[in-house]
Amino acid sequence: MTKSPSPSAPAAPDLRIVEQRVYRGPNIWNYEQAIHLVVDLGVLEDYPSNTLPGFTDRLIEWLPGLQNHVCSRGKAGGFIERLREGTWVGHISEHLALQLQNEASHDLRRGKTRAVRGTPGHYNVIYAYVDERVGLAAGELAVRMINAGVAADESFDFETELDDFLRLAQRTAFGPSTSAILEEAVARDIPFIRLNNASLVQLGQGVHAQRIRATMTSKTGALAVDIAGDKSLTNTLLSSAGLPVPLSDTVRTEDGAVMVAKSIGYPVVVKPLDGNHGRGVGINLRNEAEVRAHFPVAAEQSRRAIMVVESFITGNDYRCLIVGGKMQAIAERVPAHVIGDGNHTVQELVEITNADPRRGVGHEKVLTRIALTEGSEALVRNQGFAMDDVPPEGTMVKLALTGNMSTGGISVDRTFDAHPENVEIAEEAARLIGLDVAGIDFICPDISAPVRETGGAICEVNAAPGFRMHTHPTVGEPQYIAKPVVDLLFPPGTPSRVPIVAVTGTNGKTTTSRMIAHIMKGLGHQVGMTSTDGIVIDERLVKRADASGPKSARMVLQNPRVDFAVMEVARGGILREGLGYDRNDVAVVTNVSADHLGLRGIDTLEQLAAVKRVVVEAVPRNGFAVLNADDPNVRDMRRHCSGSIVYFSMQPPGSPERQFIDTRLRRGGRAVVLEPTDRGEMIVIKHGRRSMQLAWTHLLPSTFGGAARFNIANAMAAAGAAFAVDVPLHDIRQGLRTFATNYYLSPGRLNMLDVKGISVVVDYCHNPAGMRALGEFVDNYATQKEASVDNARISRIGVIGGTGDRRDDDLAELGAVAARYFDVIVVREDDNPRGRPRGESAEHVLRGINECIAAGEARTRHVDTVLAEVDAVRHAMVLANPGDLVIAAVDKHARVLAELEEMSNSAYAGSRADEERTGDPDLDPVELNEAAAVSAEEARSDYTDLEPETAEPEELLPQT
Template sequence: MSDSAAPIDESPAPRPDLKIVSSRVYRGPNVWHYEPAIHLVVDLGILEDFPTDQIPGFTEGLLERLPGLRNHTCSRGRTGGFVERLNEGTWLGHVAEHVALQLQQEVGHDMRRGKTRQVKGERGRYNVIYAYFDEGVGQAAGELAVRLVNDLVEHDPEFDFDAELERFIVRGERSAFGPSTQALVDEAVSRDIPYIRLNTSSLVQLGQGVHQKRIRATMTSNTSSVAVDIASNKELTLTLLSAAGLPVPRSQSVRRVDDAVRLANRIGYPVVVKPLDGNHGRGVMLDLRDDDAVRSAYQVAYDESRNGWVIVETFVTGKDYRCLVIDGKIAAIAERVPAHVIGDGTSTVTELVERTNADPRRGVGHEKVLTRIKVDQAAIDLVADQGYAMDDVPPKDTQVLLTLTGNMSTGGISIDRTFEAHPENIEIAEEAARVVGLDIAGIDFIAPDITQPVRETGGGIVEVNAAPGFRMHTHPTIGDPQYIAKPVIDMLFPPGAPSRIPIVAVTGTNGKTTTSRMIAHIFKGIGKKVGMTSTDGVVVDERLIIRADASGPRSAKMVLQNPRVDFAVFEVARGGILREGLGYERNDVGVVLNVQPDHLGLRGIDTLEQLADVKAVIVEAVPRNGFGVLNADDPLVRAMRRRCSGRIIWFTMSEPGSEIRTSVDDHCRRGGTAVVLEHSDKGDMIIVKQGRRSMQLAWTHLLPATFGGRATMNVQNAMAAAAAAFAAGASLHDIRQGLRTFSTNYYLAPGRLNEVQVEGRTVIVDYAHNAPGLRMLGDFVDKTGDALDATTELGHITRIGVIATAGDRRDSDMIELGEVAARHFDVVIVREDNNPRGRARGRVAELVAEGVRGALGDGVRCKQLEIVLDELEATRHAITVSNPGDLIVICVDQTAAVMSVLESYGKQAQPGARPQREGDLDNAVADPDFIPSNP
């Protein structure tokens, strides 16, 4: 190499490294936004070092492919803001966000919300969040956005963006609502009526629970099935209309072509031949003037008939009008003009059709407001009947018909005539809808002029259609659009009619299941049909319909779809929020009990502050007329008041005069509401404070769930439930009665502080599985144990704890659980859940036992530690090592199976009962609700 050779440039070059690491669909309010969103985690790879201003030609190429990006405001808040960011240099994750939004706009989904944030502590990785209307289209938009960005960095010869965009648009159009359904959904949304799409087509639920109505295109919950059957039978329809004295053509149905010819001769030419049960104008043959024409037309109509019957009827001459009748009143009238082209003196018929179909308003089927004209053999024959071939050039201003019927689905156009119809014609159309019995009917008139009475001009009704299309009225080719969705929604939801059911959402680290059950029990007592979701399953009107962890968004949707439910209580878990968001739009009351260290280290949540941000989602989902019920004693929960749009109701167990209590009292003096605890010689009283009023609710020791006031966690849960019920409109009497009748027995609160007597032993079954929960349970154990000590001749009883935690917790959390247990139990038996969640069998138990051993030297209560991994074996072992009078606490995973084991001891004690063999639970369970699991 010569000394004059140019130096080698070893600087890295941009490569198409952008990739999607993970994706998630949020179906409701979530940690990123108040509305549904798609969350992509993308890795830029080497592109982290190459913002857009350092990639030659990138911005120009992007704007050439998606010119709509020029309108994006981005963070600048003005049109063109995103282009400014591109020119200044922005990272490609941010670009992918905007491309995904613009791709959705290309299919008519006007999505504009998005944000891109770097993943904390990970270079080159970004959270890309953007709005969506249809989740399938939204996800596809994200994937195509990444491919496009990579292609602009380095072109992939196998990537054809135009072809990919076309496929993406087709997919979007397939998943989109039709024009009629979309009009109804838009009107419902404008009135704050919620909707749920029930399938991939046009079946939609409007409203929630008991208030729900359903639509499928323009058929509604009010549409009579009998009326639809009548409208589907053209001959029967005309017979009924004729009997009512309405003007209709003479007609009769036949099943043979020879019969059709004979009938045509009898009623007189010209005639119409059409299928008895057809729709959308398919198979309709008009203006037939001889026998040969009838024979040819018969086969076309027969092929479109589902039942093999064909109608022959008098051909009524005139213009084609569609009268839309909704709830007995005319809503719109459109003149339908058959598909046609107008000659310009230079273009052939084929060229004129192509030019007409190029109109951006025309699409395939019902995907757009107009349908493309289809050139088939029938169209070619019709053009020939008018004296032209497809290659001929019609004279200027000459109209050439491509079809005889004016249906929009065959390429026709519409002219609005709503305010031109003669009153008598309006009366006839409304009467026809009543005769058939349709709530939404399309009445087809053939008349020379709709402004003149059809009885005088010779016109008449030729068809009555169920589920008539709306697009000819909402998007007329000529004239003003008619807002016909309004009378439909007025019919389904008259002014003042409710469409939503009250929703109370409860979250927190501990206590949310019991609190949810208390709230549901209060409103059950009022007479409500309560739908509740919890970690135990979905409950509707106190009937468990699904047994599973149902604290996520899918279960909430299931409750909102149930037509019996008129009040909803949702237990909302951290995992569901992170996985899919809330799954519903908003909650009238959001309850946050506490934020304590549990589930940390999972799904990117490493600190209590991050966990609080997740749980605050239900507070952010409270509307202005709603309530946030917050625990004033928890600083992280207290801080959520700034994130609530509604009013705050505090609940606190703080002593009067404390800083927290003083702040709560100030809140009440300013007109706010709170639930507080007042101490006296007679006990603790729950007080509801509103403004300057103080209203006594209940003594804590008289509430069964508090075990005489010893279960302080349930005192707090009862206060939260009282606050939520008060916010949701329950009276003090109803709240008081609900709390007085709610107990933590197996039937009302399985696995939540259930007390069972087993051969003289007091057994408490609870779900406590983390250190904060066990600490509160331990306080209850101490108080209960002291009370039992006073009743025994020995002066003390043994306190035995069977404990465990989930395998996906941090090592430090497991060790802390053992330390807490050692402070409250004389004997600690460590078990494991059946599912160790990724841990080796025995590892979780060993970590918990490590915590117990570490605490033994600190003067704690524990004197004995044992490890029995199987839950049911651990339960039996606890009974075996105990004596009558002892207190046993079992922290369960399989509640039903454990209760079955405990119940079996009672069965053995009965006279004549056979001995219980280990692992044999046949005939040992007295109650059918105790369903053993892997005994």
């Protein structure tokens, strides 16, 4: 669509980036990783591309590849049509960022641009990336290009900018060997995680993980690498096994090199004992003078100042690649050279050769540019030419003595030409050294003839050999050698992934995650779990922090003990970085209620549900989503799931929710439901026509005799997830029967303890929906307790507080809901007020309580405000009498439980220093406070609502 602008100011280079975000997994915009820029068009909001003279032609001149972009037209050239008809520069920056990455050999096509709702001139620009540093740099360069295209800028030199960008891409890119292995891994659906800025990569997840660094693998022995790095020792071992090797010895001095050379007989080779890539190698040295001249060159490349002097073997240079003891490829390496044409000088021939688009800097491309050095010029002189001489047509002028690709050499594939005896020798050499991946260097007249007859020999055995000469030979067919390497790490049929269960929702996700982890632990799994309390590996807390974000998920998947992962997924982490992994086998959504609204552009329940359904969209076709059928926003997520659905519902038979489920069951679906009986409610798992009784709700410890209705729902969700991963019914039942809400299995979630006759419950309730559920529990539990003690009246005392980053009305609603359930309320605040002045959050909670009292709807008869959390709990305990019920809805539950532990001690005085207190060492307040201080910054990194936002997504649509 063409816009008819009515500009209020002349066009100016006004485009700027307001915000950058990197999604490292499925996210609200796309199923895969993406870069998200928020850009401000400024006055360019009034200037679509067709109103900017010369703008389109300038972009095409800079990046001709834009002509291949289809855009919304579905055909090549579609984006150029959009440019000429008129489109906005936010959309243009998306295409430029993609094309710039394509210039760096990153094959990318996915992107979208959407206006930021409520902020004119601001746009969300989303595009794919391979390396996040390159992706971000592409977005920044795209903005500079647009501004320079709008108004000529003499300081902007596109060629220089592009060269700088490509050099960045080359520095951050994987080398050709690593890339080949990763491409094969991706083709087999093996996930990978880059562990550093170089080539250290983890393939697979958890207990199945293997690591590679270039072509060195987890199975490569350190001793074998050491042996291969010692050329003298390698020679000795191969010779002792009867394999053909040159005569050699090691020396430390120039005189020693001359002495060995005379003993062996000229010509000789002098090279560093611990060298690589052909650096410092001098070959065909024919006399003492040449040996002495080359010795300092070799010494400069040696770390240990030890040189090898060996007999010179005449012939061609062949590299045999051995993987897992079997020959996989052979390449003939031809040193860097030029061929005379009778018209150009040697210097000009080098320039012509380097102009080959296949040649680049270092390992950037399949061939390396030839670099002229003093050594290469000396070699040319030895062949009777100067650099400005014109060699006769057909004359080969060598520019290097060794055939390494890194010095500009070329390769010829000779995999199927090798004589079987030579193949056997190469394989035996790799086995002798002990390398799983080895490069065996042969020097012989012809690899197709037995080297024992032609006089050839093995001159080197290399650990971590490069693959480039085999995957991209200059002449011949490429060999797909990454396959046997991946076969070595993951034999066919070997798993590479651990099952991942992702749990999200407004309330109940932490308890549900713990229930699932407890069930799987009972089956013998070593479960890695993330939650708002930290990272737990095999029931051991390894990191105390809010760990419900993507960074924590990656930490779990990197742990070599984990064979099953349960991820609590928070809304904030999804908005900031995505999921942090590519997919989850099971997604559990407990509910969606009004919490965190008004933050990061999420203002409605529908938008919040769209964020949380990312875990459902990340379910593969063979996976499951466990959805709360009683919540319409959750129930509607079924339309976004590629896999199967397991519903759970607490509604009785005949209700609309149960009718919805019954319809699905008739089609073979799965569900977890409640069936009322004379003896109580029974949790039942249904699969098509099959109906399997699981457990009585009142016999599950976590439900407190059925009083905690929300834990019944959590147990049903956990049962659905376990059933989806084929856990036997008995083990699901046993897991739920043995899961209790004590501090050791479920810290901070409905932990009940007796403090001198007062029943105290510690919970993390912090929003109106959670308070409503907690209030219902208080009603049910107090009623049970009153009935058991001759109808005695039990006072209900609540300690409540709202989170400072919630809306004013949300805080007031929290207070109003609490006022309906508690006789006495003590209003507190979190330690972190989240940007509010101290006491402001409490004032809004208090306002809601007073409004409820004024409306005559409150049970509350007394309200106090004590801002400090521990002080508020102490105050509530002073107000309580034996037999009363105190509900402490707190933020730092460990600190509060430590205080309550002290109170239960008969010697408690309430005023002793923390270091003097006694009690459970796991609840030691000093240790807990120190740990909290250490991890505060880490906790903030996974909590996403602390920074002000400048722009938010306009819409949260299903990804396409």
